[in-house]
Each structure stands twice: as structure tokens, then as C-alpha cells.
Amino acid sequence: MxxxxxxxxxxxxxxxxxxxxxxxxxxxxxxxxxxxxxxxxxxxxxxxxxxxxxxxxxxxxxxxxxxxxxxxxxxxxxxxxxxxxxxxxxxxxxxxxxxxxxxxxxxxxxxxxxxxxxxxxxxxxxxxxxxxxxxxxxxxxxxxxxxxxKPNIPAWARAAASDQCFHNAQAANRLDRLTGQRIAIIGGGQSGAEVLLHLISSDRFAGREIEWISMRPNFLPLDDSPFTDELFTPGYVENFHRLPQGRRETILEQQLLAGDGASTSTLKAIYRRLYTLRHLSEEATTVNMTPHREVLNVTREGSEYRLIMRNGFDGAIETRAVDAVVLATGYAxxxxxxxxxxxxxxxxxxxxxxxxxxxxxxxxxxxxxxxxxxxxxxxxxxxxxxxxxxxxxxxxxxxxxxxxGRAHFDLDLPDPPVAWSSRHTAQSLHHLGTSARMTESGAR
Ligand SMILES: Cc1cc2nc3c(=O)[nH]c(=O)nc-3n(C[C@H](O)[C@H](O)[C@H](O)COP(=O)(O)OP(=O)(O)OC[C@H]3O[C@@H](n4cnc5c(N)ncnc54)[C@H](O)[C@@H]3O)c2cc1C
Ligand SMILES: NC(=O)c1ccc[n+]([C@@H]2O[C@H](COP(=O)([O-])OP(=O)(O)OC[C@H]3O[C@@H](n4cnc5c(N)ncnc54)[C@H](OP(=O)(O)O)[C@@H]3O)[C@@H](O)[C@H]2O)c1
Missing domain, CATH: 3.50.50.60 (FAD/NAD(P)-binding domain)
Known part of the structure; x- marks a missing residue:
């Protein structure tokens, strides 16, 4: 050695x-x-x-x-x-x-x-x-x-995995080899959106029946407005890391769409393609947009896949039979x-x-x-x-x-423009010459 x-x-x-x-x-x-x-x-x-x-x-x-x-x-x-x-x-x-x-x-x-x-x-x-x-x-x-x-293949999908039921991480190699008339994409994030857009835009899939299933209550966009983008700055991360774990978990749940929504440009492209297919095209492609569905199980029956899902909008249990499934169910x-x-x-x-x-x-x-x-x-x-x-x-x-063990790279930055932690607020007021005591009494 x-x-x-x-x-x-x-x-x-x-x-x-x-x-x-x-x-x-x-x-x-x-x-x-x-x-x-x-x-x-x-x-x-x-x-x-x-x-x-x-x-x-x-x-x-x-x-x-x-x-x-x-x-x-x-x-x-x-x-x-x-x-x-x-x-x-x-x-x-x-x-x-x-x-x-x-x-x-x-x-x-x-x-x-x-x-x-x-x-x-x-x-x-x-x-x-x-x-x-x-x-x-x-x-x-x-x-x-x-x-x-790692690609997240939910437990309910593992037994059904095959060359017609796979994670989107293999999409570029496998999508164009999908056989059968009916294809379901499970997962409403950016990966699911990109797979759907490819299927409904490509001549290869013209005339097929394609369904996009999302657990989220709608096909929701990534929020990239300025104050949400503040979450992607060193100042925010440093404040976040100092929090106790329970608080961090709650905040992460609230922030899902800041990191994991679909890009508005992709959602617009999908919507425009749907418009064309519905109103301006002779193509017989059917696209079913089904949000607010939690897929509970997928089983293989012969060459078919049977999906069982719960509709979070009206509470119904629905089933679907398809010929192929793309699992756009995230990464873990x-x-x-x-x-x-x-x-x-x-x-x-x-x-x-x-x-x-x-x-x-x-x-x-x-x-x-x-x-x-x-x-x-x-x-x-x-x-x-x-x-x-x-x-x-x-x-x-x-x-x-x-x-x-030294600051080779200078990472000092001014305080963020948003006062995330109360400690930060107290410091800022202190800089302005206001005593921390006043802040405390004001907060009460
Ligand atoms: C399709 C897609 C698009 C994305 N686009 C964006 C984007 O636009 N903007 C954004 O901010 N984020 C994006 N992300 C999220 C994130 O930026 C990427 O997933 C990024 O690739 C993560 O980088 P990484 O280095 O952690 O892992 P990876 O890119 O997954 O690299 C890990 C590497 O480790 C190697 N490896 C694993 N185990 C071993 C081992 N035992 N020995 C040797 N090598 C090993 C693997 O071969 C691999 O090359 C995207 C994610 C995906 C899936
Ligand atoms: N163009 C790009 O730059 C690009 C492309 C691809 C990915 N990415 C990034 O990579 C990361 C991963 O994206 P991703 O789309 O692969 O994963 P993701 O954002 O984690 O989306 C996974 C989706 O699967 C859904 N899901 C999981 N289990 C389900 C079930 N049982 N029934 C129905 N739906 C189920 C999730 O719903 P819930 O949210 O309700 O759990 C979620 O909508 C993101 O940060 C994304 O922005 C970027």
C-alpha cells in the first residue's frame, strides 16, 4: 500500500x-x-x-x-x-x-x-x-x-418490477421499448412530468392511452420565487441546522414544493400539448390526468398490471388495468x-x-x-x-x-435578508443599537 x-x-x-x-x-x-x-x-x-x-x-x-x-x-x-x-x-x-x-x-x-x-x-x-x-x-x-x-421503488411495486414496470432512472433506455396500449406514470414530481411530456410528444406513442398519477392534490409547480430561493442559501442552511430535529422535520414537510415540484415550463408544455391533442389534432392519443391518487398496490396479471389506488379528493378506491408502468416515485x-x-x-x-x-x-x-x-x-x-x-x-x-482546520475559502456572508431565527433578529436589533432586553420584552 x-x-x-x-x-x-x-x-x-x-x-x-x-x-x-x-x-x-x-x-x-x-x-x-x-x-x-x-x-x-x-x-x-x-x-x-x-x-x-x-x-x-x-x-x-x-x-x-x-x-x-x-x-x-x-x-x-x-x-x-x-x-x-x-x-x-x-x-x-x-x-x-x-x-x-x-x-x-x-x-x-x-x-x-x-x-x-x-x-x-x-x-x-x-x-x-x-x-x-x-x-x-x-x-x-x-x-x-x-x-x-437510490431510485425509490416502493415496496408495493417490487414484485411487479420488469422491463414493462420500472423506475424512471431507466427511462431513456426503456421507454421506447414499451409495448401495449396503456401506460401509467406514477409520481407527480419533475421526473414524472418529463416522462409524460416525452410520451405525449413522441410519434412512437401516438394513439396510446397514457395516464399520469400523482399523490399530490394537483400537478403542482416548483416554487422558485425569491423568498423561497432564500432556502437555497448558506444563511438559511446554517439557521436550519441549528434547529432541534423535530422542528426541522416539520419545516421540511412544509417545504416539499420548494425542492420537488415540477418546473412551471414543463407543466406548461404538458398543458399545451394536451390542448393540441384535445382540440387541434387528429391523433387518437388519450391522456388521463389523475392527481390526488395514492397508489396502494400494483400486481401483475398475465401481461397486464393492475393498480389499486385511493382517490384523496373523494375518498374512493379506484382500480386500473394497464400494459406498462413507469415508477417516477423519487429517490431515497x-x-x-x-x-x-x-x-x-x-x-x-x-x-x-x-x-x-x-x-x-x-x-x-x-x-x-x-x-x-x-x-x-x-x-x-x-x-x-x-x-x-x-x-x-x-x-x-x-x-x-x-x-x-482554517478558512481557506472565505465563506463569510452578511446576514440573510430574512430573519429566520429569533437569535438573528436579536443580533440585528443589537447592531441597530436596540438592546436585546427591549426585544425580549417586545416579543412578549
Ligand atoms: C434526472 C435528474 C435531474 C436533476 N436535475 C437537477 C437540477 O437541474 N438541479 C438540481 O439542483 N438538482 C438536480 N437533480 C438533483 C441532484 O443535483 C442530482 O441527483 C445529483 O446528481 C446528485 O449528485 P451526487 O454527486 O450526490 O450523486 P450522483 O450524481 O448520483 O453520483 C453518485 C456517484 O457515486 C458512484 N458510486 C456509488 N457507489 C459507489 C461505490 N461503492 N464506489 C464507487 N462509486 C460509487 C455512482 O457510480 C455515481 O457516479 C437532479 C436529479 C435527477 C435524478
Ligand atoms: N429537470 C430537472 O432538473 C430534474 C429532472 C428530474 C428530477 N429532478 C430533481 O430530482 C429530484 C427528484 O425528483 P423526482 O420527480 O424523481 O422525485 P420526487 O420529486 O420525489 O417525486 C416523486 C413523486 O412520486 C409520488 N409518489 C410516491 N409514492 C406514491 C404512491 N404510492 N402513489 C402515488 N404517487 C406516489 C410522490 O408523491 P408525494 O410527493 O405526495 O409523496 C411524488 O409526487 C427533485 O429534486 C427534482 O427536482 C430534476
């Missing part, structure tokens, strides 16, 4: 890629990142025609915290010689393939990345972490776990198998998630200077921004500062 790395990263999706790009700017840190894939492909199973990024391209791997990095989206555009054309195209939301190519470009050029390297097992030898990667052994003082979320957190040897040393909360401190460090019983960072693992601890691209640069910079 060669000398221990300062940090080993497991997974090279956008989140560890951002961390690798930040560490590239720090002299004297030996870091290496590993991914089982042979190259960086960003959610290839959902790369359907016309899909867009839900986030500003300025929220790239580095710009928010290290704007002079060579790994910015702007550097990529310049390297591809399409800076002017990109600006002239004036996208309100950029095509997802463009962002995926940017990520792949960084993936090809950053020297700390190793692809075709599945991490099979990680243990701790008392001094360092030891990673088994095929026949290779790698030693590291610290870890960054960023293995993404899972601790990767390679962590098994460490699990008796790691503290978990009651949901079985890591306990994370403000710097994304997992609580474990190892030495203080041997840290495990977890990315995209802290929705409950850090809030709805955690699984999104929005704060990936900030989170990376925060992790680098924690690793180095």
Missing part, C-alpha cells in the same frame, strides 16, 4: 466533483476520488429530448466560492469555443445535456479522479481508513462519501454496502441516517482528526437544498475549510 491520502472520495457525481475541484486549488493536499462508472455521465437514464436544468448555471461546481477556478461553467464554455453563442441563445433554463457535458469535461480533465474503480469495502485500521477497490488497497486519513441517492437515501465494516462505529438517527455536524462530518467514534464527510446525506440536518446543485460549491468549500 502506498502513502495514505489526505482524503479519499467515494463516488464522482457532481457533488464530489465539486469537492475535487475545490481541493485542486489547495496546495499540498493529496486527494483522490473513485467511481465505479467508466466516465462521468450525469443521470443518463433521464436524458430525454428537451430536458432542462432546474438551477442557474452560475450555481456550478465552483463559482459561488471560488470564481477564479479553471473548473467553472464559464471556463467550460470558453474551452468549447461557444461563449458567444451560449449568451446569444439566451436560455431561461439551460439544456440539461449542456450541464452534463460540462460535468463530463471536468471529469475528463481533473487529475484527482479515478473511474472504473468501485469501492467494495472500507474499514479503519486504527490509524487510517483502508479502501478495497478491486485488488487494490488505498489508505486515507479522511473520507468523502458522495454516492448519490441509502448507506452504501462498502461502509458495512464501519457501521458499528457510526452514529445514526432514528431514520437510519448519519448524524452530521454543520461541516457535513459524520458522527463516529474514531479519532477527531480522522473524518468522514457525507454529501447528499443531510436533507434532515441541512434542509431541502442538500440534494440539489444550488449549494454544492458552498458545501465543498465548507468541507475543505473543515479538513484544513
Amino acid at each position: 502506498t502513502q495514505a491520502l489526505d482524503l479519499a472520495g467515494i463516488g464522482i457525481g457532481p457533488f464530489n466533483l465539486s469537492l475535487a475541484a475545490h481541493l485542486d486549488a489547495v496546495d499540498g493536499v493529496e486527494a483522490r476520488f473513485f467511481d465505479r462508472a467508466t466516465r462521468l455521465e450525469w443521470h443518463p437514464g433521464m436524458m430525454l429530448p428537451g430536458v432542462e436544468l432546474q438551477t442557474s448555471f452560475l450555481k456550478d461546481l465552483v463559482t459561488a466560492t471560488h470564481p477564479t477556478s479553471p473548473w467553472s461553467f464559464m471556463s467550460y464554455l470558453v474551452s468549447q469555443k461557444r461563449f458567444y453563442e451560449f449568451l446569444n441563445a439566451d436560455f431561461s433554463a439551460i439544456p440539461r445535456p449542456e450541464f452534463a457535458r460540462y460535468l463530463a469535461w471536468v471529469g475528463e480533465n481533473l487529475s484527482s479522479l479515478r473511474f472504473a474503480s468501485a469501492v467494495d469495502q472500507i474499514d479503519f485500521d486504527g490509524t487510517n481508513f483502508r479502501l478495497r477497490i478491486g485488488r487494490e488497497a488505498v489508505s486515507a486519513r479522511n473520507l468523502a462519501i458522495a454516492v448519490g441517492l 437515501f441509502a448507506i452504501p454496502d462498502c461502509m458495512a465494516p464501519l457501521m458499528d462505529r457510526i452514529a445514526l438517527d432514528e431514520r437510519g441516517h448519519y448524524r452530521l455536524n454543520a461541516s457535513f462530518e459524520v458522527e463516529w467514534d474514531g479519532p477527531d482528526d480522522r473524518r468522514i464527510y457525507a454529501l447528499n446525506a443531510g436533507r434532515l440536518s441541512h434542509g431541502i437544498a442538500e440534494p440539489q446543485l444550488s449549494l454544492m460549491a458552498w458545501r465543498s468549500a465548507k468541507i475543505v475549510n473543515s479538513l484544513l
Whole structure:
């Protein structure tokens, strides 16, 4: 085994890629990142025609915290010689393939990345972490776990899973092979919306019967108005992390549509296509829009799938027979198998998630200077921004500062424009020369 790395990263999706790009700017840190894939492909199973990024391209791997990095989206555009054309195209939301190519470009050029390297097992030898990667052994003082979320296949769908009943993560490979007349899409988030739009726009599915089922009371949009966007800022995350768990859980439930609604542009495109199909087209495609239905079970009967669902609008139980089912039922957190040897040393909360401190460090019983960072693992601890691209640069910079034990990246920001915590309100009033005592009595 060669000398221990300062940090080993497991997974090279956008989140560890951002961390690798930040560490590239720090002299004297030996870091290496590993991914089982042979190259960086960003959610290839959902790369359907016309899909867009839900986030500003300025929220790239580095710009928010290290704007002079060579790994910015702007550097990529310049390297591809399409800076002017990109600006002239004036996208309100950029095509997802463009962002995926940017990520792949960084993936090809950053020297700390190793692809075709599945991490099979990680243990701790008392001094360092030891990673088994095929026949290779790698030693590291610290870890960054960023293995993404797993497609969520609900328990009621597992027995029915087949090449005609699958999660949307496989949509790009499987949709065009769907046979039969009737197709149901279950799930009212952005993935379900994109699958529906593809099916009702493609000539291949003309004349079929397509149903979009959502548990939500309607086909609801992602809220990206300014004060909701404040939830995707470092100031909000820091306030959120300080709250007790019970409060964080309640707030997360209230905020679902800030992170997980469908883009208004996708909903508009669906509605316009429905209009055309209903009033202006000779095509006999039938589209059934059925919100407020909780699917309770799916069973396979011969070549048919039978759905049982509860209608939350009128309380009725409904059944449906279809020939194919796309499960757009979201993604879920899972601790990767390679962590098994460490699990008796790691503290978990009651949901079985890591306990994370403000710097994304997992609580474990190892030495203080041997840290495990977890990315995209802290929705409950850090809030709805955690699984999104929005704060990936900030989170990376925060992790680098924690690793180095100094503020290599300047993360100081003014107070947010919204007073989330009462502590913040008290501080602001104090700055204005009003005593905290007055605030307290005023609050009463
Ligand atoms: C279709 C889709 C579109 C999205 N679009 C947006 C968007 O527009 N805006 C936004 O803010 N968010 C978006 N998201 C949410 C989020 O930004 C992405 O899911 C993002 O890819 C998460 O990055 P990640 O690095 O955590 O995980 P992933 O991208 O899933 O990467 C994890 C990597 O870990 C590797 N891995 C896992 N286990 C091992 C192991 N044992 N050894 C080695 N490698 C391993 C995997 O091969 C994979 O490459 C989208 C999500 C989806 C599903
Ligand atoms: N273009 C893009 O940028 C893009 C594309 C795809 C995904 N994403 C992002 O990736 C994340 C995941 O999106 P997603 O759409 O895959 O997942 P999601 O937002 O979690 O949506 C899953 C949907 O499945 C529904 N569902 C679960 N169980 C059900 C049941 N038994 N019956 C009926 N419906 C059921 C959920 O309903 P409830 O909400 O009521 O539980 C929800 O509507 C989001 O943050 C999204 O914004 C982005």
C-alpha cells in the first residue's frame, strides 16, 4: 500500500466533483476520488429530448466560492469555443445535456479522479481508513462519501418490477421499448412530468392511452420565487441546522414544493400539448390526468398490471388495468454496502441516517482528526437544498475549510435578508443599537 491520502472520495457525481475541484486549488493536499462508472455521465437514464436544468448555471461546481477556478461553467464554455453563442441563445433554463457535458469535461480533465474503480469495502485500521477497490488497497486519513441517492421503488411495486414496470432512472433506455396500449406514470414530481411530456410528444406513442398519477392534490409547480430561493442559501442552511430535529422535520414537510415540484415550463408544455391533442389534432392519443391518487398496490396479471389506488379528493378506491408502468416515485437515501465494516462505529438517527455536524462530518467514534464527510446525506440536518446543485460549491468549500482546520475559502456572508431565527433578529436589533432586553420584552 502506498502513502495514505489526505482524503479519499467515494463516488464522482457532481457533488464530489465539486469537492475535487475545490481541493485542486489547495496546495499540498493529496486527494483522490473513485467511481465505479467508466466516465462521468450525469443521470443518463433521464436524458430525454428537451430536458432542462432546474438551477442557474452560475450555481456550478465552483463559482459561488471560488470564481477564479479553471473548473467553472464559464471556463467550460470558453474551452468549447461557444461563449458567444451560449449568451446569444439566451436560455431561461439551460439544456440539461449542456450541464452534463460540462460535468463530463471536468471529469475528463481533473487529475484527482479515478473511474472504473468501485469501492467494495472500507474499514479503519486504527490509524487510517483502508479502501478495497478491486485488488487494490488505498489508505486515507479522511473520507468523502458522495454516492448519490437510490431510485425509490416502493415496496408495493417490487414484485411487479420488469422491463414493462420500472423506475424512471431507466427511462431513456426503456421507454421506447414499451409495448401495449396503456401506460401509467406514477409520481407527480419533475421526473414524472418529463416522462409524460416525452410520451405525449413522441410519434412512437401516438394513439396510446397514457395516464399520469400523482399523490399530490394537483400537478403542482416548483416554487422558485425569491423568498423561497432564500432556502437555497448558506444563511438559511446554517439557521436550519441549528434547529432541534423535530422542528426541522416539520419545516421540511412544509417545504416539499420548494425542492420537488415540477418546473412551471414543463407543466406548461404538458398543458399545451394536451390542448393540441384535445382540440387541434387528429391523433387518437388519450391522456388521463389523475392527481390526488395514492397508489396502494400494483400486481401483475398475465401481461397486464393492475393498480389499486385511493382517490384523496373523494375518498374512493379506484382500480386500473394497464400494459406498462413507469415508477417516477423519487429517490431515497441509502448507506452504501462498502461502509458495512464501519457501521458499528457510526452514529445514526432514528431514520437510519448519519448524524452530521454543520461541516457535513459524520458522527463516529474514531479519532477527531480522522473524518468522514457525507454529501447528499443531510436533507434532515441541512434542509431541502442538500440534494440539489444550488449549494454544492458552498458545501465543498465548507468541507475543505473543515479538513484544513482554517478558512481557506472565505465563506463569510452578511446576514440573510430574512430573519429566520429569533437569535438573528436579536443580533440585528443589537447592531441597530436596540438592546436585546427591549426585544425580549417586545416579543412578549
Ligand atoms: C434526472 C435528474 C435531474 C436533476 N436535475 C437537477 C437540477 O437541474 N438541479 C438540481 O439542483 N438538482 C438536480 N437533480 C438533483 C441532484 O443535483 C442530482 O441527483 C445529483 O446528481 C446528485 O449528485 P451526487 O454527486 O450526490 O450523486 P450522483 O450524481 O448520483 O453520483 C453518485 C456517484 O457515486 C458512484 N458510486 C456509488 N457507489 C459507489 C461505490 N461503492 N464506489 C464507487 N462509486 C460509487 C455512482 O457510480 C455515481 O457516479 C437532479 C436529479 C435527477 C435524478
Ligand atoms: N429537470 C430537472 O432538473 C430534474 C429532472 C428530474 C428530477 N429532478 C430533481 O430530482 C429530484 C427528484 O425528483 P423526482 O420527480 O424523481 O422525485 P420526487 O420529486 O420525489 O417525486 C416523486 C413523486 O412520486 C409520488 N409518489 C410516491 N409514492 C406514491 C404512491 N404510492 N402513489 C402515488 N404517487 C406516489 C410522490 O408523491 P408525494 O410527493 O405526495 O409523496 C411524488 O409526487 C427533485 O429534486 C427534482 O427536482 C430534476
